[in-house]
Amino acid sequence: MTKRVMGRASFAHILDSLGQIQIYVQVNQLGKEEYEDFKSLDIGDIVGVRGNVFRTKKGEISIKTEEITLLAKSLRPLPEKWHGLRDTDLRYRQRHLDLIVNPEVRETFVIRSKVIQAIRRYLDERGFLEVDTPILHNTAGGASARPFITHHNTLDIDMYMRIALELHLKRLIIGGFDKVYEMGRIFRNEGMSVKHNPEFTMIELYQAYADYNDIMDLTEDMIYTVAMDVLGSAEVQYEGQTIDLTPAWKRMTMIEAVKEHTGLDFNQIDSNEDIVKALKGIGIEDHKTVTWGEALNLVFEERVEEKLIQPTFITEYPVEISPLAKKMATDPRLTYRFELFIVSRELANAFSELNDPIDQRERFIAQSRKRTAGDEEAHMMDEDFINALEIGMPPTGGLGIGVDRLIMLLTNSHSIRDIILFPTMKPRD
RNA sequence: GACCCAUUAGCUCAGUCGGUAGAGCACUUGACUUUUAAUCAAGGAGUCCGGCGUUCGAGUCGCCGAUGGGUCACCA
Numbered sequence: 429m430t431k432r433v434m435g436r437a438s439f440a441h442i443l444d445s446l447g448q449i450q451i452y453v454q455v456n457q458l459g460k461e462e463y464e465d466f467k468s469l470d471i472g473d474i475v476g477v478r479g480n481v482f483r484t485k486k487g488e489i490s491i492k493t494e495e496i497t498l499l500a501k502s503l504r505p506l507p508e509k510w511h512g513l514r515d516t517d518l519r520y521r522q523r524h525l526d527l528i529v530n531p532e533v534r535e536t537f538v539i540r541s542k543v544i545q546a547i548r549r550y551l552d553e554r555g556f557l558e559v560d561t562p563i564l565h566n567t568a569g570g571a572s573a574r575p576f577i578t579h580h581n582t583l584d585i586d587m588y589m590r591i592a593l594e595l596h597l598k599r600l601i602i603g604g605f606d607k608v609y610e611m612g613r614i615f616r617n618e619g620m621s622v623k624h625n626p627e628f629t630m631i632e633l634y635q636a637y638a639d640y641n642d643i644m645d646l647t648e649d650m651i652y653t654v655a656m657d658v659l660g661s662a663e664v665q666y667e668g669q670t671i672d673l674t675p676a677w678k679r680m681t682m683i684e685a686v687k688e689h690t691g692l693d694f695n696q697i698d699s700n701e702d703i704v705k706a707l708k709g710i711g712i713e714d715h716k717t718v719t720w721g722e723a724l725n726l727v728f729e730e731r732v733e734e735k736l737i738q739p740t741f742i743t744e745y746p747v748e749i750s751p752l753a754k755k756m757a758t759d760p761r762l763t764y765r766f767e768l769f770i771v772s773r774e775l776a777n778a779f780s781e782l783n784d785p786i787d788q789r790e791r792f793i794a795q796s797r798k799r800t801a802g803d804e805e806a807h808m809m810d811e812d813f814i815n816a817l818e819i820g821m822p823p824t825g826g827l828g829i830g831v832d833r834l835i836m837l838l839t840n841s842h843s844i845r846d847i848i849l850f851p852t853m854k855p856r857d
Numbered sequence: 858g859a860c861c862c863a864u865u866a867g868c869u870c871a872g873u874c875g876g877u878a879g880a881g882c883a884c885u886u887g888a889c890u891u892u893u894a895a896u897c898a899a900g901g902a903g904u905c906c907g908g909c910g911u912u913c914g915a916g917u918c919g920c921c922g923a924u925g926g927g928u929c930a931c932c933a
Contacts, residue, residue: 430893430894430895432892432893432894432895432896433889433892433895434888434889434890434891434892434895434896435888435889435890436890437889437890437891437892438890438892439891439892439893439895440892441893450892450893452891452892454890455890456890470883470884471883484891484892485891485892486891486892486893488891488892488893490891504867505867505868505883505884506867506868506883507867507868507869507882507883508867508869508881508882508883509868509882509883509894510869510881510882510894511868511869511870511881511882512868512869513868513869514868514869515868515869515925516925516926517924517925517926518868518925529868571933572932572933573932574932616932616933618931618932618933619930619932621931621932622927624932624933749933767933774933777933805932805933828933854924854925
């Protein structure tokens with residue numbers, strides 16, 4: 429906001445969430461005393477203005493002020509008016525200032541709200557039921573991640589902040605809700621970066637009698653629809669690249685993707701010697717004894733992920749890294765799973781859900797072994813969940829989307845902190 | 858966790874070879890009845906991130922530390 433005082437008449441702009449308008453203030457409209465009060469206003473003060481609308485000589489629509497009332501006084505000076513607030517640390521810590529001073533920040537968070545609205549509308553229209561499941565868990569399951577631990581005083585037990593929505597939503601499928609989703613906050617006690625905040629928003633949905641192919645169709649249609657609803661276009665600019673979200677998106681298996689980008693054909697690789705040789709051949713030295721599936725995933729992450737700029741579904745993930753996904757009938761080393769990559773980032777993860785309680789128990793046991801071997805991110809055994817599976821879960825397709833990363837893409841934001849209003853910050857002394 | 862960069866007025870930033878701390882905006886005072894980052898004149902404003910060291914003398918050089926940012930590593 430600006431203020432231009434010229435003796436006995438002045439101009440200023442006032443601003444609210446809908447925009448700004450110029451006001452014109454004259455001494456012979458207000459009287460001397462009121463006009464002096466006006467001149468003593470500061471840039472951040474909040475005022476009410478009454479008067480008639482007119483157009484100035486230069487053509488700007490303005491208000492000829494008849495009455496101006498101070499509604500709230502600003503005691504601290506606002507940041508400088510044309511360089512604004514640049515200090516990223518201060519912007520995140522004092523988001524209120526950032527929002528006042530930097531209009532594009534306001535716009536980003538309006539888009540965030542619209543994206544979330546559009547996702548809900550899409551799913552509600554298709555008969556999905558939105559539910560709320562617990563955030564405090566007795567066992568942290570549904571993903572590979574280190575949880576935050578907290579304590580319940582009355583029960584005198586430690587509890588975990590959820591790291592995924594998955595296991596409760598599957599219980600609802602077992603309970604007979606055929607289409608459910610939840611959009612909510614997830615907590616992971618891991619490193620922070622431009623792509624990671626300790627708490628972030630995820631949406632997970634589950635559809636009974638669907639498989640991962642159905643979910644792939646839904647995913648691309650939903651993201652396309654959201655982009656059209658919010659931006660009015662399926663073409664998105666992201667850090668100098670043009671991303672086209674128009675379906676149908678590229679689909680390839682992990683084995684195909686690895687073969688295309690590295691020349692390694694994992695269908696021809698079998699023995700441990702083959703694996704070591706293959707990894708060495710493309711310059712990956714990994715001395716941990718890796719299995720076939722782990723090696724496939726390792727090569728994919730190291731050599732392929734970065735190349736996936738346009739929307740791409742990677743399918744058929746190794747069973748070792750997919751403890752909740754159904755094994756393929758044609759190849760038990762792989763699962764009916766896909767992940768969606770856009771601008772080299774994982775945006776979604778989905779599979780035909782494992783609904784065989786015996787197989788699920790074995791997967792959990794395998795995970796527990798990793799856990800005791802020191803892998804803090806391996807899944808915990810969850811007897812309660814297996815018990816639920818034993819009741820009988822229909823074949824189900826499930827999907828998880830990192831909502832923050834989707835919003836980063838749609839708002840061309842470099843850092844996850846730019847699309848979370850109050851990102852996690854280290855306290856200051 | 859490693860490396861690189863930054864930290865000077867409320868904000869955005871200069872500060873030369875080591876020699877009295879600077880600008881614009883904001884603020885205060887004055888002039889000005891159609892301005893658009895209004896203009897003009899004057900004024901106040903500092904723990905130069907902290908500590909230690911080198912030096913006659915440190916915002917500037919060295920070491921240690923803090924905070925932030927970036928890159929990488931780790932991580933769905």
